[in-house]
Amino acid sequence: MNHTLLPIRPLLAACTGLLLAAGLHAASFPWQETHARPLPTGELEYTPAPFVFEAGDSVFHIDHSAGDDANPGTRERPWKHHPWDPNATGVARDTSGAHTYVFKRGVIYRGILRPGGDRGEAGKPIRLTSDPSWGEGEAKIYGSRVVTGWTRQAHPGIEQDRDKVWMAEVDFLPRTLWMIEDDEITRLTLARWPNWREPDPNDVLREWPTWENPLWWQDGNRYHRTTIDGRERHLGIDTQNLTRPAEDYVGATVWTEWGIVMGSPYPAEVEAFLEDQRAVAFRGPWTMDMLEHIIRGNRYHLENMPWMLDEPGEFWVERLAENRGRIFLRLPEDRDPNTVTIEAGRHYNIIDAATLHHVHVSGLTFRFTNVRWEYNAPAWAHPDLRAAIIRLQGEGDDIAITHNRFEHVNIPARIHVGRTDQRIGTVRFNDNVVRHTDHGALKAGNRFDGNDRERYGPMEHIDFLRNDLYHIGWRNLSGAHGHAVDIRYPHTSHVAGNFLYRIAGWGISVQGGKHSHGGVRDYDVPLSRHLIHHNRVEDSLLKSNDWGAVETWQGGPFYVFNNVVHNPVAFKHWTWREGDPDNTGSFGHAYYFDGAFKNYLFNNIGAGRNNTLGTRSVNTTAIQNIFSFENWFFNNTFHRFAEMTRQQEPSGGRFRYLGNIIDDASRFVFRHSDPRDVEPDPNAAHYATGGTFAYPTLAYADNLFHRITGRFGSFEETGAVYAEVSDFERALERLRPQAARVGTVADTPPLRDAEGRDYRPAPDGPAFDGGVMAFVPWALYATVGEWQFTRNNADPAEIIDEHWFMTAAYMNRNRYRNTPRFNLRAVNVGADDFVASPQATWTDGGALRLNGRDQYLVLSPERLNPAPEDHEGANVAGIRTVDIDRGNFLIEVLFKTEERAGTLVRKVGRAGYALDLMDGRPRLRLTDGQNSLTAAAAVDLANGEWRHLVAEVDRERGVRFYVDGRAVETRTTGTLPQGSLSNPTAFYVGGGPDLEHLAATFDFLRVAQGTLADARTTIEELHAWQFAGPQFGDFMGRDRREGNAIGALVAE
Structure with a gap:
């Protein structure tokens, strides 16, 4: 879709020097495409581009079920294998170069693809695709093997219902298993204790037990740590539930929350059991050492021991040799596995490359990958822990991953520059459907290893457009967080039209410029420009905290506009105090500027589900900042959060809140310094208040507030808290900022029906009394x-x-x-x-x-x-x-x-x-x-x-x-x-x-x-953006110069 192209109008009635016909900018610039259909109520409709079969001059066909590698590769006489498959022979094996490879629809291809040095050419890419006219259904590539020959047999360690257990022996070591019947896919669960479910969609860990650990900040942590082989280990103490002998716990995997922030459950091996404390011992999330804290109230569960195989829908694998194991299984309803299809994950990576030049992958369905046997090791412990359907660690250009389906996989793509002397040009990940992943959807960028003393080579540009993501990041790696989209340090990026739903970690994150920790940093990044717009994220941060549904980091400019975020959760169980009227118990945000500089956030909508303090899964914040400055927040609409906006370490100043609707804040509107009369925030404790705040660079103007049941806020280094907007405004005026017309409190609702997700201004309501415009420069070089x-x-x-x-x-x-x-x-x-x-x-x-x-x-x-x-x-x-x-x-x-x-x-x-x-x-x-x-x-x-x-x-x-x-x-x-x-x-x-x-x-x-x-x-692009860009329109693209209103939407 296109924006309504705003004409470049006279800037004042008497100023016609900039009046240019819209036709001057007839060319379509990427940011003029909405990539999703904006709806009048302030919602978005998913509008992916349709798949169109494309082929080059040279085309080869692959039918894994009936082909032969000695054939010529025609549709009538196809190959069995792709040339990149190590099992390819004959003509298929000897073919390379810029060809189109068509996988037959309705056929499952099983295998791995290793491109080696094969490469396409500019305008003549290597294509891996499918043709709708050849075969029926999907062209499927699986990383699994069908397991057959099941017999009734139970391992000696299985205790319950042994007669209901089935066994099959395989020549690999699967950690993932699925049942398929009538095209319905059911993932089977690695045997675990307890047998928890997810009855609460906003607290998916609700049935996990909790640690009883002593307070970690007292007594030098001596009661919740131990030493194994000279290394400190965490202790997880649970006297009520850990009542079995040591041999039933040692060797298990514990998934546990941790603190003080982030806290995403991570897998670690149980290395010891202390019977006197009823405690299991295990490493921290990042390394083989302890690190971080296991806190009273953190939740956990155990898995991967034979005695835990005690209900239908579970499996456990006994390792017999390096690549051989026995699968013990109970299907749902204790069915016979010989009557259905059982897919066991075998391969970690499908396309695994050190170079990808001019390679396009489209129209394919990828399913059923494995994870390493040692999935409970730190993520850096083996390269194949960070596996993917498409993995590039090295160099490339013109990489297109479009119109594919990725279901029940580890992660669709990891694409990173490998070394200082390598680069990656353009990457496109567009119009894909991603469902049920363990590790995320896309991780890409200028890779940085904090232990490496060299700077990595550049990544030029990434597109992430019109993708549909669901149930992402549910079994993340140790030290990871189940984030969906993680883009790091390309020179430019464009993220638009994506729909994300049910995400374990953050939804979308873009990091610009260069990193801020470890390694080499004393170099210039002259170009950084990032567009994030028309994305929709709902139910994010379901297994993590201290993130945002939409995040930016480091150096912009970042242009964040016309996005919609619903229900960023980030429940932080160990801090939650039920019934406490001053307790949020969560730490998640709709939009998070996490040490992010030069952001323009406009025409966005953010809505929480619950801001009742002292209840479970409160939505904390619409806008969160740490260290950030040179940021503009204008013409946004935010509804139902505890603390509408936060500034942690705000002394850099240079932030502006202009023309926003803030509706239903239960604790603070502007928490822009550390409030002196509030219980210390463990997340903000190391961001000391004090020093010289840059008050003259601040601007608060023409905002509209409604239903402010908490206090208004704070902004000074003293931490003074003001109960009312008038008090806040008077204090601000004394410091002479750029603007101190903070806004007005409305007696009537400014929105038509925020409960029903209708964010239009209420007819004849208070939003029509204002509205602002701001100048937004287009990023240039250096x-x-x-x-x-x-x-x-x-x-x-x-x-x-x-x-x-x-x-x-x-x-x-x-x-x-x-x-x-x-x-x-x-x-x-x-x-x-x-x-x-x-x-x-x-x-x-x-x-x-x-x-x-x-x-x-x-x-x-x-x-x-x-x-x-x-x-x-x-x-x-x-x-x-x-x-x-x-x-x-x-x-x-x-x-x-x-x-x-x-x-x-x-x-x-x-x-x-x-x-x-x-x-x-x-x-x-x-x-x-x-x-x-x-x-x-x-x-x-x-x-x-x-x-x-x-x-x-x-x-x-x-x-x-x-x-x-x-x-x-x-x-x-x-x-x-x-x-x-x-x-x-x-x-x-x-x-x-x-x-x-x-x-x-x-x-x-x-x-x-x-x-x-x-x-x-x-x-043309510079001028079109600066004088007719989306900042002059509303969420629907209507020209604010024709009629304005406060918030993301103006009148219809």
Whole structure:
């Protein structure tokens, strides 16, 4: 689907300079596709793209049931094996290159595929697919084997109903088993104690027993630890239930929650049993050591001992040799396994590769993979613990996984760069159906190993579009969390149109820029741009906490818009106190910015199911932040959470809450500092409140509140809590932030029927009294300065720099707030010189008007060369600034003027650059001290209307000007300098000492050390996003400039 393409309208009634026909942007940009159908109520409808069979010039056919590898591979005489199968022979084995391989529908292919060095070509990929005209049903690839020949036999360790147990011997070691009858699949359970079920959909561990451990923070932990072979081990104590002898526990697997946060149940071997304490001993979640805490109230269960095989639907496997075992089985209703099909997982990986170049996999159904026998070891203990249907650890490009079904598998795909000298180009995981996985849906990115001292090679781009996920991550690896989508550090990504339901961990997570722990971090990441929109996540965090249904991490920009989240759970049983009116007992969030910087969250909907404190499975928060700054939250709708928004370690400031509907908050609306009169939060204890908060960079404006049954909130380093919005607002005003019109409390519901998931504004309701718009810059390459000219009420002469570029100075997210920012200093400017911006309606001071006589802005050499002692923890030697060396760069400015001549931007000494107006036309002058060039555009900008100008310097291609979204004729004289433009002088805007001043109004200015091509964008896309992007529309794509309202939706 497409967005309603917002026309690029006049920014003010009198300002027609930016008025361009929608046809200018006739090209479709990826973010203009919604990928799901938005519904008027604020819901989404799943709209996958249909599967279309594609084939190259060379096509081979595979029929695993009746083919022969000596055949020519035609439809009439197909092969039995794919050439990548180690069992392939003859013609099939000897075939390689850019071919299409068609798997017959209605046939099950059993085997593994190892591509080796085989690769396709650009425009001629290797295709693994199916043709709807060949065969009926699905083209299936199974990682299992059918087990037959069952006889009645019980292992000596089986105690109950021994006459109902069946046995079969196999030449592999399955850890997974399924029963298939009439196409209905039933997964069988590894024998366990107790025989728990999942009667509560919001607390799937409800029937697990709990540990009785002493309080771990007392007595030096001595009562809940032991030592085995010189290594510390956790003790799990349960005197009520662990009553059997030691031999019945040692060798079992324990699945246990842990703390203090995350806590996802992990599998570990029981290594000892202490009968005096009734305690089992086992390692921690990450390594072979203890680590973390096993806490009173954490829940657990045991599995994988023969005595636990005590009810229908369970199995247990006795290991006889390295690759041989006996399966002992009881089917549901104690049926005879010889009357149904029993699939036993055999293979861990189906397509396992070190290189995948131009490979497309589509139209196939994958099922029934195995997990390693030692599934209870740490995830790093063996490469095949991190197995997948499609696994790439290495390099590749043009990898497409589309229109497949993945059911009852470990995980569909793991795709990671392998080494420093490797790269992965484009990856597409689109239009797939994923059901019932153990480990997740997709894990992909620039792999990072915290123990490795080398930086890994890049991943360029990932698409994750229109996938349908259900019941994901139910038996995660040790140290993992059952997350669904885990994308790490591609340069760009696009996640849209996905539907996720019943997820053990988070739903969607994208990490941008570079990591913040271990390994090598002192390098630049000049490009990071991530789109997350029109996704729907419901019932997430069912086995974990301290995450979000939708998450971003590290460096953006992240554009998070038009998503829907329902019921992020994250029940934290050990903290839950039933009936306590001040207890949330959960720690999960709809949208989590987990040390995430430069986020734009707009037009999103988040709704909880339960915010009654002291009850089970409370929905904690709509928006959670840790360390994060430079974030914008506007025009969202949130309903029914305990603490609507949280800021942990908020001292970096630079967050804005604008035009949001906040309906039904039971504890806090804005928990933006650690409340001093609230019981300490164990998750936030190490994020100390104190220091210097950046109050002048905050903005709260035009929000709408309803049904606030708790207190309003806190935002100061003192931890003061304000009961009412009026008290909060008065305290905020004293600190002079960018905006302190926090909002109003409505007497009537602002939404039509939030209980019925209708999030439209109530007719004639309070939401129609407001609504905001905000300017959202499109990410460029190596941005070194970015200014919106919003009035700084604490110091109007200080223009806040909002740039984000993860240079070598960005080493640890705890200290990113100390990295240099390049605020402009305004000379002879006061508060009255700021005027309204047509694009940022949340403030009346969003643009700066200079008089053309004695007013200008300056960035001094001292600020461009900061002292290390002024930026604790930041490697200031690694910063990049507006001082341009030998590379490409561009200057972008949004302004209006009637003056014919004057300075726009200048940084000139012996070398340098200067952008100005001459006879109304933009002119750029460059010199490196040896060669000089002057470039001028043949278009007059001095008409008093808003004009958007980009001056771009490409050291190979020359200078280009773009005006109002179009390339314009550029005339040059001189020689393009190839040397450095660096100089020790100040950076000036609008004039300066001994410079020609310009009477103009500035709305936006940006300098980037790269071209549009470096940023993988075009002037058309940049302009379309910034002046007609989704931020100017509502959830349905309706133009807010035609009629606005607070929240995600405006009137129909």
